[in-house]
Amino acid sequence: MTDATTAQATPAEGSLLTTKDVTVTYDLTHEALHPTSLTFEKGQVTALIGPSGCGKSTFLRCLNLMNREIPKCSIGGEIFYHGRDINTPKENLFELRKSIGMVFQQPTPFRKSIRENILFAPKKHGRVRTREEEDELVETSLRQAALWDEVKDKLRQSAHALSGGQQQRLCIARTLAMKPDVVLFDEPCSALDPISTFAIEETIRDIASTGICEIIVTHNMEQATRVSDRTAFFYVGDMVETGTTQQIFRNPHDQRLVDYLTGRFG
Ligand SMILES: Nc1ncnc2c1ncn2[C@@H]1O[C@H](COP(=O)(O)OP(=O)(O)O)[C@@H](O)[C@H]1O
Numbered sequence: 212m213t214d215a216t217t218a219q220a221t222p223a224e225g226s227l228l229t230t231k232d233v234t235v236t237y238d239l240t241h242e243a244l245h246p247t248s249l250t251f252e253k254g255q256v257t258a259l260i261g262p263s264g265c266g267k268s269t270f271l272r273c274l275n276l277m278n279r280e281i282p283k284c285s286i287g288g289e290i291f292y293h294g295r296d297i298n299t300p301k302e303n304l305f306e307l308r309k310s311i312g313m314v315f316q317q318p319t320p321f322r323k324s325i326r327e328n329i330l331f332a333p334k335k336h337g338r339v340r341t342r343e344e345e346d347e348l349v350e351t352s353l354r355q356a357a358l359w360d361e362v363k364d365k366l367r368q369s370a371h372a373l374s375g376g377q378q379q380r381l382c383i384a385r386t387l388a389m390k391p392d393v394v395l396f397d398e399p400c401s402a403l404d405p406i407s408t409f410a411i412e413e414t415i416r417d418i419a420s421t422g423i424c425e426i427i428v429t430h431n432m433e434q435a436t437r438v439s440d441r442t443a444f445f446y447v448g449d450m451v452e453t454g455t456t457q458q459i460f461r462n463p464h465d466q467r468l469v470d471y472l473t474g475r476f477g
């Protein structure tokens with residue numbers, strides 16, 4: 212039985228990030244995401260789950276307006292960030308992405324040293340002035356991403372010499388160096404081995420405890436239960452059901468979610 216209230220988040224007053232009836236249309240006609248309303252709070256990790264091609268990445272890319280960069284793609288509805296609708300043509304994307312960071316499936320470090328990877332954006336935005344400020348930001352960002360101990364003696368070496376898992380943690384550290392309050396992850400562990408995956412999952416929990424809001428696309432259901440507080444299930448462009456992670460996995464309502472969790476498709 213479907214409980215209508217589980218499929219619709221109530222946009223909470225004063226929440227950090229809320230989407231209200233957000234839709235995405237590709238190539239002018241293909242509505243890949245049907246009206247989706249979700250609310251994301253400070254210090255909370257939300258997992259977006261569901262089979263491939265169901266609109267998870269499409270939805271995630273709305274939250275920092277990345278879809279704007281795709282030709283013939285339009286985003287409908289409202290996206291409230293700190294109470295302000297950012298889904299307007301006037302929104303300054305350069306400014307927005309300072310506070311809503313993103314980590315992708317493939318680690319994408321710059322062809323620079325570890326240190327310069329961290330400092331690239333903060334320098335560009337005038338966030339660091341002195342050598343001391345730089346050193347401190349490099350250390351705290353790498354510590355937050357649980358990478359400091361492994362790289363502290365080789366900060367000037369190329370980021371490309373790191374392992375895949377270390378590169379992904381460097382990308383997280385680089386995102387954190389801009390002091391975002393939201394971080395978006397699109398299947399951040401799917402290219403990684405289990406040990407690196409575990410390190411990234413721990414990092415995601417640690418970051419949440421500092422008050423950062425995180426949203427993670429994963430099709431690894433165990434990962435969703437390990438890292439997230441809330442889960443939203445997507446199916447063929449619909450956000451079908453959302454709730455606490457415990458409720459979604461232990462007491463799913465919608466038959467499509469039940470079928471997905473029991474492995475009938477996926
Ligand atoms: N850049 C794009 N241009 C056109 N169609 C796209 C684009 N990205 C995704 N789609 C389509 O949107 C739908 C949802 O895709 P996506 O959001 O990537 O799903 P998921 O992340 O759940 O696997 C799919 O039908 C996909 O083919």
Ligand SMILES: [Mg+2]
Binds near residue numbers: 268428
């Ligand atoms: Mg995807």
